[in-house]
Amino acid sequence: xxxxxxxxxxxxxxxxxxxxxxxxxxxxxxxxxxxxxxxxxxxxxxxxxxxxxxxxxxxxxxxxxxxxxxxxxxxxxxxxxxxxxxxxxxxxxxxxxxxxxxxxxxxxxxxxxxxxxxxxxxxxxxxxxxxxxxxxxxxxxxxxxxxxxxxxxxxxxxxxxxxxxxxxxxxxxxxxxxxxxxxxxxxxxxxxxxxxxxxxxxxxxxxxxxxxxxxxxxxxxxxxxxxxxxx
DNA sequence: TCATTAAGTATGC
DNA sequence: GCATACTTAATGA
Numbered sequence: 001x002x003x004x005x006x007x008x009x010x011x012x013x014x015x016x017x018x019x020x021x022x023x024x025x026x027x028x029x030x031x032x033x034x035x036x037x038x039x040x041x042x043x044x045x046x047x048x049x050x051x052x053x054x055x056x057x058x059x060x061x062x063x064x065x066x067x068x069x070x071x072x073x074x075x076x077x078x079x080x081x082x083x084x085x086x087x088x089x090x091x092x093x094x095x096x097x098x099x100x101x102x103x104x105x106x107x108x109x110x111x112x113x114x115x116x117x118x119x120x121x122x123x124x125x126x127x128x129x130x131x132x133x134x135x136x137x138x139x140x141x142x143x144x145x146x147x148x149x150x151x152x153x154x155x156x157x158x159x160x161x162x163x164x165x166x167x168x169x170x171x172x173x174x175x176x177x178x179x180x181x182x183x184x185x186x187x188x189x190x191x192x193x194x195x196x197x198x199x200x201x202x203x204x205x206x207x208x209x210x211x212x213x214x215x216x217x218x219x220x221x222x223x224x225x226x227x228x229x230x231x
Numbered sequence: 232t233c234a235t236t237a238a239g240t241a242t243g244c
Numbered sequence: 245g246c247a248t249a250c251t252t253a254a255t256g257a
Binding site (some may be wrong): 180181182192193196197199200210212213 | 248249250251252
Binding site for chain 2 (some may be wrong): 149150151190191193194211212
C-alpha cells in the first residue's frame with residue numbers, strides 16, 4: 001500500500017490543530033480502503049472494531065426496523081468521521097454504513113480512540129461537535145415527521161442534501177451522489193410513488209431537474225418556501 | 232392528504 | 245434482454 005500524504009488530513013476539523021509529525025503518526029496507524037458503490041462498510045449490531053474517516057465518496061447511514069424496513073438516518077460527506085461508536089461508549093455499531101457511491105475511507109482500531117482523544121488537541125472536541133450536529137439534525141427531522149406534510153419533509157430533505165453534499169452545475173446544485181426516489185422516501189417516511197409525483201410536479205414547476213439517480217435543484221429558494229410552515 | 236395497488240414506460244449494464 | 249428506476253392513474257383510508 002502506498003504511503004498516504006499528510007495533506008489528506010491537514011484541512012479536516014478533527015486534525016486541524018495538529019502538526020505534520022502528529023498527522024504522520026495518525027496516518028501510519030490507519031488503514032485505507034476503497035469500497036464499491038452499494039457496499040456495507042459495517043453493519044448495525046456488529047462489534048465496533050474500527051472507526052472511520054471518509055476521504056472520498058458518500059455514505060448512507062441506515063437503521064433497519066424490526067419489521068425489516070430501512071430508514072436512512074443521515075449521509076456522510078468527505079472529511080467526516082463515521083462509525084464513531086466508541087465516542088458513545090458503545091461496543092456495537094448502532095447503524096449500517098452503506099456506500100452511496102464509490103468511496104475511500106481511512107480507519108483505525110477503536111482501542112486507539114482514547115489515546116487519540118487524550119493526545120491530539122482538538123480531536124475529541126471535534127468528534128463531539130460532529131455527534132452533536134448529527135443529533136441536532138435528527139431532532140429537527142423528528143419534529144418534521146411529527147408535524148409536517150410529506151411535501152415539506154421531502155423538500156427539507158432535499159435541501160439538507162444540497163447543503164451537505166451539493167455540487168454546483170450550470171443549471172443549479174446537484175446532489176453529488178446517486179439517489180433514487182426510493183432513497184428519498186426512506187429518508188422522509190414516505191413512499192417512492194409519492195416522491196416520484198412530487199419530483200414530477202416540481203420538475204414541471206422548474207424547481208428541480210432529475211434524471212435516473214440524479215437530482216439537480218434549479219430553484220433552491222422555492223424549495224425553501226415549500227419546506228416552510230405553509231406551502 | 233397520502234399510501235397502496237396496479238400497470239405501464241424508460242434506462243442502462 | 246433483463247433488472248432496476250421511474251411514471252401515472254385509480255382507489256380508498
